[in-house]
Amino acid sequence: MGRIHVDYDKCEGLGMCEAMASDYFELDDDEQMHVLAEEVPGADRARVNAAVQACPVLALTLE
Template structure:
């Protein structure tokens, strides 16, 4: 099963993940990433991989 991990201590709230996969990420009121569904369906892998790879501070990871 695929799982999204976010390191909120690294996140700078730049919003690249939200721009690329708005159904899965948003920048919260505190300026850091919120993962909307930590265990998304496999059909979203390509979109999520692109969003994770776009994070300039490497705050996101896709496991599984």
Template sequence: MKIVVDRDKCEGLGMCESMAHEFFEVDDDDVMHVLDEHPDEKHRKLVTAAISACPMLALTLEG
């Protein structure tokens, strides 16, 4: 699976980071970074919940 970010939609609000800080991080300039684009399958539930928490719908999960 792969985490995909739509940079045109992402506003760096940090909901994903608060749900799954192991995979998402918002820097001091409110830019979100994916720390691991290809998380292990065992983390699917956590990553899916974090992606669903994005109010801007800027995150998707492929695969």
């Protein structure tokens, strides 16, 4: 199982993570990103890791 970490100082609300894993990431109406589930089970790890890697400002990590 992995855990999502967000550097909110870096996050610009671009939404790449939400586009790739909308059950884990969500942008609100003010373009603030919210993690819907911090814990990532093994079955979803590859998909969430791809979303983390797609972040253009490197605000996300998956540990």
